[in-house]
Amino acid sequence: MSVQPRAEHDERTYDVIVIGGGGAGLRAAIEATSQGAKTAVVCKSLFGKAHTVMAEGGMAAALRNVWPEDGWDVHFRDTMRGGKLLGNWRMAQIHAQESPDRVLELEEWGAMFDRTPDGLILQRDFGGHRYARLAHVGDRTGLELIRTLQYRAIELGIDVLMECNIQRLLMDDGHVAGAFGYWRQTGRYILLRAKAIVLATGGAGRSWRVTTNSWESTGDGLRLALEAGAELMDIEFVQFHPTGMVWPLSVRGLLVTEGVRGDGGTLKNKDGERFMFRYIPEFFKAETADNAAEADRWYEDKKNNRRTPDLLPRDEVARAINSEVKAGRGTPHGGVWLDIASRRSADYIKRRLPSMYVQFKELADVDITKEAFEIGPTCHYFMGGIRVDADSTATTVRGLFAAGECAAGLHGANRLGGNSLSDLVVFGRRAGLHAAQFAAAQRAPGAVDPTELDAAVARMRAPLERQGGEDPYAIQSDLQDTMQDLVGLIRTQSELDEALVRIRSYRERLSRVSAPGAARYNPGWNLALDLESMLTVSEAVTRAASLRKESRGGHTRDDFPKADPEWAKVNVVVRRTDGELALQTEPLPQMPAELSEIVTGEGKATAAAAPHTT
Amino acid sequence: MSEAVEPARREATVRVFRGEDRASGGFVDYTVPVDPGMVVLDVMFRVQQMRAPDLAVRWNCKAGKCGSCSAEVNGRPRLMCMTRLSSLPATEPITVAPMATFPLVRDLVTDVSFNYEKARTFPNVKLAPPGPDGKRRMYQEEVDRVQEFHKCIECFLCQNVCHVIRDHEENKAAYSGPRFFVKMAALEMHPLDTHSRVEMLRAKHGLGLCNITKCCTEVCPESIRITDNAIIPLKERVVSEYYDPLAWVKRRIFGEKEPAAPAER
Ligand SMILES: Cc1cc2nc3c(=O)[nH]c(=O)nc-3n(C[C@H](O)[C@H](O)[C@H](O)COP(=O)(O)OP(=O)(O)OC[C@H]3O[C@@H](n4cnc5c(N)ncnc54)[C@H](O)[C@@H]3O)c2cc1C
Numbered sequence: 001m002s003v004q005p006r007a008e009h010d011e012r013t014y015d016v017i018v019i020g021g022g023g024a025g026l027r028a029a030i031e032a033t034s035q036g037a038k039t040a041v042v043c044k045s046l047f048g049k050a051h052t053v054m055a056e057g058g059m060a061a062a063l064r065n066v067w068p069e070d071g072w073d074v075h076f077r078d079t080m081r082g083g084k085l086l087g088n089w090r091m092a093q094i095h096a097q098e099s100p101d102r103v104l105e106l107e108e109w110g111a112m113f114d115r116t117p118d119g120l121i122l123q124r125d126f127g128g129h130r131y132a133r134l135a136h137v138g139d140r141t142g143l144e145l146i147r148t149l150q151y152r153a154i155e156l157g158i159d160v161l162m163e164c165n166i167q168r169l170l171m172d173d174g175h176v177a178g179a180f181g182y183w184r185q186t187g188r189y190i191l192l193r194a195k196a197i198v199l200a201t202g203g204a205g206r207s208w209r210v211t212t213n214s215w216e217s218t219g220d221g222l223r224l225a226l227e228a229g230a231e232l233m234d235i236e237f238v239q240f241h242p243t244g245m246v247w248p249l250s251v252r253g254l255l256v257t258e259g260v261r262g263d264g265g266t267l268k269n270k271d272g273e274r275f276m277f278r279y280i281p282e283f284f285k286a287e288t289a290d291n292a293a294e295a296d297r298w299y300e301d302k303k304n305n306r307r308t309p310d311l312l313p314r315d316e317v318a319r320a321i322n323s324e325v326k327a328g329r330g331t332p333h334g335g336v337w338l339d340i341a342s343r344r345s346a347d348y349i350k351r352r353l354p355s356m357y358v359q360f361k362e363l364a365d366v367d368i369t370k371e372a373f374e375i376g377p378t379c380h381y382f383m384g385g386i387r388v389d390a391d392s393t394a395t396t397v398r399g400l401f402a403a404g405e406c407a408a409g410l411h412g413a414n415r416l417g418g419n420s421l422s423d424l425v426v427f428g429r430r431a432g433l434h435a436a437q438f439a440a441a442q443r444a445p446g447a448v449d450p451t452e453l454d455a456a457v458a459r460m461r462a463p464l465e466r467q468g469g470e471d472p473y474a475i476q477s478d479l480q481d482t483m484q485d486l487v488g489l490i491r492t493q494s495e496l497d498e499a500l501v502r503i504r505s506y507r508e509r510l511s512r513v514s515a516p517g518a519a520r521y522n523p524g525w526n527l528a529l530d531l532e533s534m535l536t537v538s539e540a541v542t543r544a545a546s547l548r549k550e551s552r553g554g555h556t557r558d559d560f561p562k563a564d565p566e567w568a569k570v571n572v573v574v575r576r577t578d579g580e581l582a583l584q585t586e587p588l589p590q591m592p593a594e595l596s597e598i599v600t601g602e603g604k605a606t607a608a609a610a611p612h613t614t
Numbered sequence: 615m616s617e618a619v620e621p622a623r624r625e626a627t628v629r630v631f632r633g634e635d636r637a638s639g640g641f642v643d644y645t646v647p648v649d650p651g652m653v654v655l656d657v658m659f660r661v662q663q664m665r666a667p668d669l670a671v672r673w674n675c676k677a678g679k680c681g682s683c684s685a686e687v688n689g690r691p692r693l694m695c696m697t698r699l700s701s702l703p704a705t706e707p708i709t710v711a712p713m714a715t716f717p718l719v720r721d722l723v724t725d726v727s728f729n730y731e732k733a734r735t736f737p738n739v740k741l742a743p744p745g746p747d748g749k750r751r752m753y754q755e756e757v758d759r760v761q762e763f764h765k766c767i768e769c770f771l772c773q774n775v776c777h778v779i780r781d782h783e784e785n786k787a788a789y790s791g792p793r794f795f796v797k798m799a800a801l802e803m804h805p806l807d808t809h810s811r812v813e814m815l816r817a818k819h820g821l822g823l824c825n826i827t828k829c830c831t832e833v834c835p836e837s838i839r840i841t842d843n844a845i846i847p848l849k850e851r852v853v854s855e856y857y858d859p860l861a862w863v864k865r866r867i868f869g870e871k872e873p874a875a876p877a878e879r
Pocket residue numbers: 019020021022023024025042043044045050051052053054055056057058059060141142164165166167181200201202203212213216220221255380381403404405406417418419420421422424
């Protein structure tokens with residue numbers, strides 16, 4: 001490496017920095033500030049534009065406004081079962097118990113959810129939830145969530161460093177000391193010194209071709225955590241949402257909210273058959289309607305009817321659609337039909353699903369109030385992520401916390417719709433709280449080693465200085481094809497092996513990547529740097545998928561089609577040692593007996609198991 | 615369906631603004647292959663992949679939900695991700711320019727920090743305490759009205775088009791613009807909010823400078839009726855409350871809503 005004068009950089013010091021301006025990051029920053037910590041939020045895009053803004057259907061919380069029978073225990077049970085019993089029981093318990101308060105708090109800060117006739121927060125049906133449980137605002141719940149938190153953060157005077165991309169965490173003796181990155185608008189470098197750091201960087205679905213995720217979802221937080229010495233867990237579990245748009249090509253992958261089915265839409269194959277009745281797994285037989293009449297009655301009368309199989313957990317529905325298409329019963333562009341037009345009035349559809357109506361009308365020339373439309377699976381959500389302590393969200397690295405989609409545990413092998421937005425605020429708050437407490441116990445941020453900064457700058461500058469090297473867009477495109485074709489919804493050993501070989505070749509190409517132009521708002525350069533995270537995460541997913549020789553939730557192996565009770569006992573954990581990823585299995589934490597009873601029973605807590613119910 | 619209305623366009627020529635300042639920069643033509651159904655943002659991606667890897671474009675959701683990709687397409691302020699090629703004439707190049715009202719960063723990206731500064735200049739909601747049963751009640755009819763304003767994706771196209779600041783840089787200090795009139799209308803019409811922002815709207819946010827041209831409403835991608843539903847009611851409040859401070863107190867005490875809001879509870 002040539003010796004260069006030390007690069008100029010901006011420098012700022014905080015108690016807590018939160019990397020990520022989505023729901024989790026903003027909620028963490030609000031809490032840390034309320035605890036008295038001097039806090040900043042850093043985000044790659046503009047303030048208020050994080051991926052959370054796209055969330056549609058709603059946030060799950062047992063508010064009991066629509067179904068008094070609901071309760072934290074039922075929500076806990078649904079979450080554990082939806083996650084195929086691989087979730088962290090303590091996180092699922094905390095999440096179910098605290099989410100109602102977090103929703104009400106949003107209302108306090110200005111959120112306006114849709115209402116029941118009695119003036120309370122209305123709740124909607126979603127897959128895998130026993131009762132209508134999702135607080136929502138039409139089909140733009142994420143926008144309401146992020147705007148509410150954004151203006152709350154403004155009210156508290158929190159510093160927001162936007163269009164600022166963090167590329168490296170800095171360590172002092174095994175403890176986080178800061179973060180280093182660059183401003184996208186100028187290309188200038190920035191050093192943030194801090195006593196504690198919260199990672200809230202969201203998911204990593206950008207590495208797939210057909211995806212609901214934006215350019216931001218490159219999994220930076222997962223790479224930063226690994227490099228700092230923290231661990232990933234459950235990373236093989238990637239959720240493919242059953243209903244993405246498939247046509248025209250330019251919108252392929254764009255999400256169609258589960259709310260369409262929650263509000264009465266149903267899936268059909270090319271013969272018009274409601275095929276989901278043929279795909280009800282044993283595990284959910286007792287609670288799922290096996291005929292159309294009962295399924296249709298369920299929307300109105302949940303007590304005396306079982307739920308429609310259209311609303312089975314997402315992994316089941318995505319696999320069913322895949323099988324229908326493979327069997328030649330798909331639609332012209334390789335999906336299946338989703339039909340709400342023949343089942344609900346145009347008025348109802350426009351009121352309940354306004355942005356879906358506009359999205360199809362403007363981007364696909366389809367009027368969803370008049371005709372069925374084509375949908376198919378799309379890469380959507382990372383169940384896995386950074387391994388954290390359930391109560392404090394602490395990683396194994398001192399001073400480093402993680403919350404939101406980048407953290408693992410709550411969702412196990414499969415996430416229920418609506419459980420992410422509630423996850424963000426429940427664990428975002430806890431991350432902010434514990435990071436602030438951690439920071440308060442430190443006298444000053446750790447020391448920063450200038451040679452580490454030099455190394456970071458050299459790495460970041462390299463693509464700009466190199467000429468005629470590999471094209472970052474081409475590497476990204478090849479990676480997306482590989483992950484889509486070989487590490488998608490259905491996996492098999494030979495394909496996973498092939499994927500790994502290809503990922504290694506992309507890594508080699510990345511070492512020769514070049515980005516023409518200057519550092520000022522240069523997307524080619526930005527991508528060249530983000531590819532590092534994409535490749536690290538893709539390798540972790542592929543190797544974990546290859547290790548787990550069974551099918552469970554978001555991980556389906558063609559060569560091991562059944563769930564294996566032995567694999568039900570372990571998580572796959574990923575670490576980084578000597579620059580290489582190392583994987584191993586570790587036993588699941590033991591669930592207390594009174595909680596196991598809730599999971600196996602009807603979901604009613606005994607008094608002993610419900611100390612927090614109010 | 616899409617095939618029917620789409621002209622058989624195989625490639626498109628876009629005339630894109632390139633440069634770091636408006637004086638020295640200029641338009642560059644790129645011709646790239648296109649597929650049916652494409653939006654202008656797709657074409658920008660093609661340009662990045664095939665011609666100009668460093669072309670600065672801001673985007674996130676590519677679904678009209680985040681408000682990042684605002685630009686002026688054929689002279690009209692629009693979201694690039696919601697502008698179908700089929701909606702533009704196939705016979706001439708498509709011009710794509712950065713928003714004019716904000717300082718240029720590079721190419722199609724502008725510095726929109728003006729808006730983020732304005733966002734810090736008024737108080738957030740402060741709700742009245744919950745009812746006797748510990749619950750807060752609001753009714754769908756009341757909520758509907760405010761939800762229209764909550765649809766705002768902060769694309770700042772209305773800010774870009776409003777002539778009060780587009781043509782008069784000097785007004786920026788004392789004028790918050792339509793986006794923030796919408797935001798303040800949402801706060802003011804929140805059925806449980808206890809602040810009044812009326813005096814502030816007049817004195818600090820320059821509501822009086824708006825002369826109801828409705829250009830903002832025309833460009834709003836969320837079809838928020840900015841002028842009719844936000845600005846005009848706010849102006850009415852300023853008039854009634856500025857000259858009759860007790861009007862606000864009365865409205866709060868008697869819970870009387872705007873004339874348009876259904877009184878039914
Ligand atoms: C279309 C869509 C619809 C959805 N609908 C629902 C729903 O109805 N209900 C539900 O519960 N869930 C839903 N989800 C899932 C949910 O929206 C996401 O899981 C959740 O919003 C993630 O939030 P987050 O705060 O963890 O991260 P994000 O909102 O993804 O934010 C990540 C933040 O980290 C920042 N960041 C990342 N890397 C860096 C870096 N290197 N430096 C600086 N900043 C960085 C980004 O800029 C961004 O601000 C949906 C998801 C999608 C895509």
